[in-house]
Amino acid sequence: MNPLSRRTALQLAAVTGTGLAAASVAGPAAAAPSSSRRMFGHGVASGDPLPTAVVLWTRVTPTAASTPGSGVGPAVTVGWEVATDPRFRRIVRRGSARTGPARDHTVKVDAGGLSPATTYWYRFTAGGTTSPVGRTRTAPAPSARPARLRMAVVSCANLQAGWFTAYRHLAARQDLDVVVHLGDYLYEYAPGEYQARDVVVRPHDPAHEMVTLADYRRRHAQYKTDPDLQALHALAPWVITWDDHESANDAWSGGAENHTEGAEGTWAARRAASQQAYAEWMPVRYTAGGRLYRRLRFGRLASLSMLDLRTYRDRQASSMVDPALDDPDRTLAGPEQLEFLLDGLADPAVQWKLVGNPVMIAPVRFPSTLDGDALRGIATLLDAPVSPSGVPYNVDQWDGYPAERARVLGHLRDRGITDAVFLTGDIHSGWAAELPADASTYPATGDSVGVELVCSSVTSDNLDDILGTPPRTTSLAAETGIRANNPHIKYVDLDSHGFSVLEVTPAGVQMDWFVLVDRTHPDSGAVWSTSFRVPAGSGRVEPAPRRLA
Structure with a gap:
């Protein structure tokens, strides 16, 4: 829509010496002034762009004792400015916000009165110190017809499992309008519980599973000290949602697999703590206890409906033979959110x-012909129960809520809705699939009502990590078997870590997958892996040549 020019990026580097400019031009962030690092050590961020407003975020540390989660320190006033140039010669909006220990010294401002489809720069001030500069962009006007929209698509970033090199490669781009994060922005586990091939690349803080509000605040703070994450936050606005690890593994409305009532307090208290920290620390239009699901529009080209598939869901079924799967009233999204989704699809x-x-909607049948290690590895990857025939079955995704999925896909079919694309994370692997309204007839008819594109994990373990085998070796048989058992699945990569870039135009949607050479190396390269395209009006996904830089 309006990529950052190299001249502007170099100008910004000269002005700020901070993460945005350095990452946009030449990789790792340059050193910010020490006073800025002390006061604004968690960077700046923006999110949820509207045509005339965008959310701006930062966190201040007014005293040495005011550490994240400490609950101590003075209340302070933080100034903010928005300009149309990186030197802030043309400031168009300014204001101030009050923060203190009650909100962990975070600042979140919904800056309004802006112009549609416009690039802005923003910064904060506190105690005579100026923050790093961030760049953001408003959405097009509702009636606009943009020629294209380009977004990064990421999920599943476990700090213990590797370096956030995927974020660094994205922050080096100059063409992103928005970053879409589909969940598992951070992980709840203690050091040694869940990471790369039993090697803790970077141990979590605090050094135990996060349960309390202070724990969640400290963990959010640790992630936001990562320079590559800071650089990507400062480059473009983010649109985010949570999956389960922002609270606890396999969360549902009344509990989670990784929560023990009594020993870890009540689930209600833990979920409230996780949601409060999320509301404080993320650049999103969300207040604790409110509604996270929402819809953003990018002119008449596209809408983006962000779902919350944890807060309202019924408990997961125990297996594929659990009678609960036949209950037509079981819900994944909750009644109100489901109607919100259906309304958006029909717009x-x-x-x-x-x-x-956040979790896959395409039906997936795993082959029983794989060797035992591969099947056990897939079950571990999915955190899934195993059927009586020994085949894993992922009841944590839409497969575990078949009646609700049938309603969504039937809605697309019955109303003749075209150009529906589900962008998905969670499963630590890359997929491209068509969405049959009836999977049993798809092999004969090929009828597809939409498409699903799944990004790989930034760092979180996938199949080769679980099996302890070299990438692209033992997983190949599993991928071949999955495609053979599921003809609507056109692409699957169970091994790679990295990121995706999605381009939306009136003629089609294309996703490019990029994979890291080694997630455990902070300077890992990233290489293009594959591309798939959805031609407008087709409901189909097809291989495509790489088109995106």
Whole structure:
């Protein structure tokens, strides 16, 4: 829509010497002034762009004792400015916000009165200190018809399992309008519980599973000290949702697999703590206890409906033979959110109906012909129960809520809705699939009502990590078997870590997958892996040549 020019990036580097400019031009962030690092050590961020407003975020440390989660320190006033140039010669909006220990010294401002489809720069001030500069961009006007929209798509970033090199490679780009994060922005585990091939690349803080509000605040703070994450936050606005690890593994409305009532307090208290910390630390229009699911529009080209598939869901079934799977009233999204989703899919005002979907919606049947290690590895990857025939079955995703999925896909079919694309994370692997309204007839008819594109994990373990085998070796048989058992699945990569870039145009949607050479190396390279395209009006996904830089 309006990529950052190299001249502007170099100008910004000269002005700020901070993460945005350095990452946009030449890789790792340059050193910020020590006073700025002390006061604004967690960087700056923006999110949820509207045509005339965007959320701005930072965190201040007014005293040495005011550490994240400490609950101590003075209340302070933080100034903010928005300008149309990186030197802040043309300031268009300014204001101030009060913060203190009650909100962990975080600042979140919904800066309004802006112009549509416009690039802005922003910064904060506190105690005579100026923050790093961030760049953001408003969405197009509702009636606009943009020629394209380009977004990064990421999920599943476990700090213990590797370096956030994927974020660094994205921050070096100059063409991103928005970053979409589909969940598992951070992980709840203690050091040694969940990481790369039993090697803790970077231990979590605090050094135990996060349970209390102070724990969640400290863990959010640790992640936001990562320079590559800071650089990507400062480059472009983010649109984010949570999956389970922002609270606890396999969360549902009344509990989680990784929560023990009594020993870890009540689930209600733990979930409230996780949601409060999320509201404080993330650049999102969300207040604790409110509604995270929401929809953003990018003119008439596309809408993006971000889902929350943890807060309202019924408990997961125990297996594929659990009678609960036949209950038509079981819900994943909750009644109100489901109606919100269906309404968005039927919106005639936009062409592409994009859905930020934390867990896979495409049906997946895993082959029973794989060797035992591969099947056990897939079960571990999915954190899934095993059927009587020994085949894993992922009841944590839409497969575990078949009636609700049938309603969504039937809605697309019955209303003749076109150009619905589900963007998905969670499963630590890359997928491209068509969405059959009836999977049993798809092999004969090929009828597809939409498409699902799944990004790989930034760092979190996938199949080769679980099996302890070299990448692209033992997993190949599993991928071949999955495609053979599921003809609607056109691509699957169970091994790679990295990121995706999605381009949306009136003619089609294309996702490019990029994979890291070694997630455990802070200077890892990233290489293009594959591309798939969804031609407009087709409901189909097809291989495509790499088009995106």
